Every structure is written in structure tokens, then in C-alpha cells.
Amino acid sequence: MSDPNYLQQVSTQVRRDIIRMVNGAASGHPGGSLGAADYLVALFMEIMDHDPKNFDMDGKGQDIFVLSNGHLSAALYSVLSRSGYFPSEELGTFRKMGTRLQGHPCTEKGLPGIRVATGSLGQGLSVAIGVALAKKLDKDPKKVFCLMGDGELQEGQVWEAAMYAAANKVDNLIAAVDYNGKQIDGSLDDVMPLGDLKAKWDVFGWKVLEAKGNDMEDLIKTLRDAISYTDKGIPVVILLHTEMGFGVDFMMGTHKWHGVAPNDEETARALDQLEETLGDY
Amino acid sequence: MTQTATVEKKATRAGFGEALLELGHKNPMVVALCADLTGSLKMDAFAKAFPDRFFQAGIAEANMIGMAAGLSIGGKIPFTGTFANFSTGRVYDQIRQSVAYSDKNVKICASHAGLSLGEDGATHQILEDIGLMKMLPGMTVINPCDFNQTKAATHAIAEHRGPVYLRFGRPDWPNFTPADQKFEIGKAICMREGHDVSIIATGHMVWIALKAAEELAMQGVSAEIIDIHTIKPLDEDAIVSSLQKTGCAVTAEEHSIHGGLGDSIAQCLARKIPAPVEMVAVNDQFGESGKPLELMSKYGLDTPDVVAAAIRAMSRK
Numbered sequence: 001m002s003d004p005n006y007l008q009q010v011s012t013q014v015r016r017d018i019i020r021m022v023n024g025a026a027s028g029h030p031g032g033s034l035g036a037a038d039y040l041v042a043l044f045m046e047i048m049d050h051d052p053k054n055f056d057m058d059g060k061g062q063d064i065f066v067l068s069n070g071h072l073s074a075a076l077y078s079v080l081s082r083s084g085y086f087p088s089e090e091l092g093t094f095r096k097m098g099t100r101l102q103g104h105p106c107t108e109k110g111l112p113g114i115r116v117a118t119g120s121l122g123q124g125l126s127v128a129i130g131v132a133l134a135k136k137l138d139k140d141p142k143k144v145f146c147l148m149g150d151g152e153l154q155e156g157q158v159w160e161a162a163m164y165a166a167a168n169k170v171d172n173l174i175a176a177v178d179y180n181g182k183q184i185d186g187s188l189d190d191v192m193p194l195g196d197l198k199a200k201w202d203v204f205g206w207k208v209l210e211a212k213g214n215d216m217e218d219l220i221k222t223l224r225d226a227i228s229y230t231d232k233g234i235p236v237v238i239l240l241h242t243e244m245g246f247g248v249d250f251m252m253g254t255h256k257w258h259g260v261a262p263n264d265e266e267t268a269r270a271l272d273q274l275e276e277t278l279g280d281y
Numbered sequence: 282m283t284q285t286a287t288v289e290k291k292a293t294r295a296g297f298g299e300a301l302l303e304l305g306h307k308n309p310m311v312v313a314l315c316a317d318l319t320g321s322l323k324m325d326a327f328a329k330a331f332p333d334r335f336f337q338a339g340i341a342e343a344n345m346i347g348m349a350a351g352l353s354i355g356g357k358i359p360f361t362g363t364f365a366n367f368s369t370g371r372v373y374d375q376i377r378q379s380v381a382y383s384d385k386n387v388k389i390c391a392s393h394a395g396l397s398l399g400e401d402g403a404t405h406q407i408l409e410d411i412g413l414m415k416m417l418p419g420m421t422v423i424n425p426c427d428f429n430q431t432k433a434a435t436h437a438i439a440e441h442r443g444p445v446y447l448r449f450g451r452p453d454w455p456n457f458t459p460a461d462q463k464f465e466i467g468k469a470i471c472m473r474e475g476h477d478v479s480i481i482a483t484g485h486m487v488w489i490a491l492k493a494a495e496e497l498a499m500q501g502v503s504a505e506i507i508d509i510h511t512i513k514p515l516d517e518d519a520i521v522s523s524l525q526k527t528g529c530a531v532t533a534e535e536h537s538i539h540g541g542l543g544d545s546i547a548q549c550l551a552r553k554i555p556a557p558v559e560m561v562a563v564n565d566q567f568g569e570s571g572k573p574l575e576l577m578s579k580y581g582l583d584t585p586d587v588v589a590a591a592i593r594a595m596s597r598k
Contacts, residue, residue, distance in 0.1 A: 058356045060356070072315040107383050116379060137357070140355075157375070181364040
């Protein structure tokens with residue numbers, strides 16, 4: 001097991017990457033990316049059994065991840081590159097003409113680590129279920145992970161998928177909700193409240209876990225718990241209590257940075273708060 | 282000519298169901314998903330024979346399309362089945378992002394397309410689906426003309442790598458193509474040679490076009506009938522070589538005049554061999570309840586409509 005302190009250092013570098021990428025592109029979604037960075041680092045660097053150097057679309061014999069809230073692309077690309085899927089220098093091409101690092105993830109440009117296009121919300125859990133069903137048919141014991149935004153849960157398709165997975169015992173699947181309580185237009189409670197989210201997943205027939213989404217030790221512990229609940233006839237979901245903009249003081253506590261890039265001065269202020277640990281791209 | 286007089290009738294959807302069952306035996310990678318219309322899609326034989334490879338999605342088409350995309354990531358060849366309306370318009374964004382843009386090897390199989398669905402009325406009679414699907418980059422669009430051709434097409438798409446929209450219908454319909462026909466995706470079939478007018482038809486309308494050719498022959502007109510089972514990619518060479526002979530065209534489809542076969546043919550001719558085109562299609566309207574043949578007559582998709590369009594096209598040469 002990796003040292004949680006080391007993984008925390010990776011998270012800090014990922015946050016630097018996110019800030020520099022969205023600043024370099026003058027567009028993107030820093031808030032949610034910063035909030036979910038710790039989960040992605042824990043997943044890719046500690047939990048998942050995968051082979052970054054030999055990516056192939058089918059992913060047989062490997063754990064598979066689907067980012068349903070594709071606007072967190074900056075976080076995913078950083079973690080993919082820091083895990084070894086592609087050189088981190090390529091992060092500088094984010095959202096620029098000709099890049100493999102499209103604004104939202106896609107397969108068309110051939111970026112290793114991406115197996116389906118996402119961005120139009122609500123679709124990733126269904127895809128993850130399909131991958132999980134294929135693994136069952138192939139008697140492949142590896143797991144499927146899927147991250148969704150909390151605002152994304154307003155999409156009806158998510159609940160079609162939730163119903164299917166429970167009814168059909170898709171128990172090799174671990175979903176997670178980036179539960180930061182914010183979306184573009186404001187707080188979820190103002191825009192479209194989710195009510196008792198834990199109870200909702202529970203009555204849909206899922207095993208519900210909760211984690212401190214910006215606490216590396218708690219994330220790893222909860223992900224390990226989640227794996228221990230797989231193969232028991234019910235799908236598992238983790239509610240990640242995260243903070244949008246985590247790690248940069250002026251980006252926290254607001255929905256303002258959901259889809260706005262920091263300017264050069266704001267970028268400098270943000271980077272002052274994030275130590276360069278692995279080396280900038 | 283009396284070749285259209287006595288032909289056995291069978292539904293195109295039954296051809297799909299038979300082929301799917303055969304594929305189940307032949308190719309272990311083939312899996313099927315259905316959204317609560319297993320009997321209507323004739324998928325019940327597959328579901329019974331291969332319960333582990335059949336996924337009942339319930340009335341949740343969006344999730345069905347997403348699961349199909351996911352199954353293909355694991356190397357499976359998923360066939361989804363529901364009515365054409367629910368296969369396209371209802372799930373357009375799911376097909377666009379999770380299947381087409383992601384280049385997934387998913388076969389979207391759609392029954393009850395067009396007016397010939399009949400009594401259920403306009404809510405179910407989609408006339409826009411060819412247009413919706415052909416607009417998607419990389420999507421192959423196929424509308425076979427009878428039972429045998431639907432069966433052959435179902436086998437062919439399993440061998441083809443990439444997303445496919447396979448459109449067929451509900452009613453019993455003349456089964457006039459040979460059972461052992463060679464079906465090549467993107468390759469038009471000349472059903473009858475002629476030199477005065479090219480009648481280019483797809484789906485159920487191929488049969489209507491053949492009947493129209495017989496009537497035209499009695500009037501001394503020699504019509505060439507081309508079965509365009511694959512609307513995309515379009516067999517432009519076949520269209521051009523027919524037009525070089527005839528100099529004018531009629532298109533015939535059980536679809537809106539906007540976005541369907543007629544548009545594709547007109548675009549091809551405009552680019553390659555400008556010529557008069559008349560279109561037999563539904564004129565920017567929704568359908569309604571009724572018997573299939575009554576509806577096709579009311580909405581201008583019957584034999585006399587094709588005959589009249591041929592005369593008009595020839596007069597404009």
C-alpha cells in the first residue's frame with residue numbers, strides 16, 4: 001500500500017496541473033476537478049488494478065473506470081498522465097486545436113485511458129453497467145468504477161441505470177457521487193434539491209457508503225470497504241463528501257468556479273497554495 | 282408482367298428475429314438487449330435460447346443504449362431492439378455520445394418504422410428516423426425491403442465493425458427477394474432494368490416501386506428499379522450509372538420528405554449527374570391511425586403515386 005502522504009502529494013500536483021491546464025486553455029471546469037482530485041488519485045494510484053502502459057479498449061482482466069461527469073476532464077487527464085497512460089507534457093495541449101485532450105473526454109482522438117465519450121450528463125453509469133455485464137459474461141473478476149456528479153443525478157437516465165443494476169445484481173460495480181452540493185447555476189438545494197440522497201440510493205437497492213472526499217486516508221479505507229461489498233448481489237455506491245474548489249482558498253465555498261478559468265493573476269495566487277511535488281509538466 | 286401477383290407475405294421484423302437466433306448460435310460475442318418489446322421485435326427466441334446473453338432493460342431505452350455501448354467495450358456485439366421511434370428520437374443523445382462519437386460496435390435494430398405501423402398512430406409512426414441516424418458521423422443506416430433481405434442484413438451487420446441503424450417494419454409484407462441473396466452493406470441491388478426512369482426505393486417501398494414498374498410498362502415506360510437497402514453509405518456509383526441510362530429519378534421511402542433517402546439521392550445527383558428528381562415520401566406531416574395500406578395510400582406512398590412521380594420526372598428531362 002502506498003503511503004497516504006505520498007498520495008496526498010500526488011493530489012497536490014494534480015491540483016497544480018488542473019489550474020495550469022484551465023488557465024492555459026482559458027476555459028474548463030476547475031471547481032469540480034479540484035474537488036474530485038483526491039478520489040481519482042486514490043482510485044488510480046492505489047485501488048485499481050490496471051495497466052497504464054498497455055492500454056486497450058476491451059480492458060479484459062483489468063479494473064475499468066468511467067468518468068460520467070466528463071467536465072472533470074482536467075482532473076482525469078492529469079491523473080491518467082501521472083499514472084503513466086501518457087506523458088505529462090501532453091497536459092499542456094488541453095482543449096487546444098488538434099489535442100487528444102478534448103474539452104470533454106472522447107475516444108475519437110485515441111487518448112489512452114478513455115473508453116467512452118462523456119460530457120452530456122447522465123450516460124456513464126449505464127455504460128459502466130454494460131462493461132460490468134460484459135465482465136460477468138467473460139468471468140472476469142475485475143471491477144468497474146464510475147464517477148458521477150451530484151447535479152448529474154438530476155438526469156433521469158441515472159435512475160434507469162440505478163434500477164437496472166439493483167434488479168439484475170450488477171455487483172461488480174462501484175459507483176461514486178461527487179457530492180459537493182453545487183452545480184453551474186448555484187447550490188443543488190436552490191436549483192433542484194436531491195432530498196435524502198443516501199435514502200434514495202438505498203431504496204433503489206444499492207449498498208451506500210459515505211466518504212470524506214478530500215481525505216486520502218478515508219477515501220482509501222472507504223474504497224477498500226466498497227470492494228469488500230462487491231460480489232454480494234448488490235451494486236455499491238459511495239457518496240463522496242467533497243468541496244468544490246478544494247485546495248485553493250478563493251475557489252472554495254462557491255459554485256462560481258464550476259466552469260470558469262482563472263486568469264494569470266488568479267492562477268499565480270492558486271499555485272502559491274499548491275506545492276509542486278512531482279514536477280510541473 | 283405479373284411477377285408481383287403471387288408472393289408470400291412475411292413481416293420484416295420476423296426476418297430480424299430469425300437471424301438474431303441464428304447469430305446467437307453462430308457467434309458467441311452477439312448479445313441482445315430489449316426495452317420491454319421482446320415479442321414485438323421477435324427477439325423472444327433469442328432470449329429463450331440464450332438467457333445469459335439477453336438483457337431485458339425494461340421501459341428504459343436510454344439506459345439500454347448506454348449498456349449496449351458498455352457491453353461493446355468488453356468486446357461483445359450488442360443488438361438493441363425496440364420500436365423505431367424509441368430507438369432513435371427518444372435516445373438520440375445517448376446514441377450520439379455513447380455509441381456514434383465513441384465508435385461503439387452497437388447495432389440499433391428498430392421495428393415498427395413508418396406509417397405501416399398502422400393503428401397505433403402518429404406517436405409511434407416515426408418518419409424522421411432515417412434522417413436522424415444518417416446525420417451521425419460513422420453511422421451506417423440500413424432499411425431492407427422484405428423478410429429475406431432483413432434476415433440477410435441482420436447477419437451482415439454482425440460482421441461489420443461499427444455502429445449500425447437497422448430499420449424494419451411491423452406488417453406482413455411480400456417476401457420477394459431470394460432467400461440466398463448476397464447482401465453487401467452499401468451495395469445497391471438492381472431489381473429490374475429499364476431505360477426511361479430510375480425508381481430508387483428503400484424498405485417497404487421497393488415492393489410498391491416494382492408494382493409501379495409493371496403499371497408503367499403497360500403504358501410503354503421502361504422503369505429501372507433500384508433497391509437502396511443501405512442509405513448510408515450510399516452506393517453512388519450505382520445511382521450514377523443508372524441515371525446515365527435513364528436521365529431522371531424517382532425516390533420512394535416510408536419516411537418524411539425531409540432528411541431521408543430523397544435528400545441523399547438529390548444531393549448525390551446534384552454533385553455528380555444533375556437530373557430531374559421526384560420524391561415519393563410523406564410531405565412534412567405526422568401520420569395517424571389506420572390500416573397500413575390505407576395510410577400509405579392517404580399519405581401518397583402507393584403505386585399510383587410512384588407512377589405519377591415517374592411520369593413527372595420523365596416530363597422534366
